[in-house]
Structures are given as structure tokens and as C-alpha cells.
Amino acid sequence: MEINKCAHKAKCDFYGCKNLAEYSFTTKGIIKRDLCFCGECLNGMYQAIAKMQTPKGTTSKFKLNKKLRREND
DSSP: EEEESSSSOOOOOSTTTOOOOOOOEOOOOSSSEEEEEEEHHHHHHHHHHHHHHOOOOOOTTSSOOOSOTTTOO
């Protein structure tokens, strides 16, 4: 999956949007054609995805386990 700058003039694929597309989303064969989005719709889609998918913190290899920590330090 890739998001690239749109090479041709196309209308945004979101329903009700009349802007010209700036970005195209391709899945390399899964969807028959590229989906085209304007900057506003792409930002709105990013905000909606961010509400559902939040990044999780990674466990650091450099932190000591609680068993190894000294209580008096």
C-alpha cells in the first residue's frame, strides 16, 4: 500500500467533495484502481484513523526489571 502525489487531474473520491485530488492511494492489485483524495479529506481520514488506532509504547530493553531494582536507591 502506498500514498503518492497524484500525477493526473482527478476529482476527490470522497462523497460530496468537489476538490481536485492531490494524493492517490494504491494497493498494488487488490483494488482495481487508485483512490484519489484531496488534502482536506486525507487529513480528515488521518484524524478518524488516529482515534481508532493509537500507537502503543514499546518495552525498552534498557529498563531494569522490578526484581533487579534496588528499593533504597
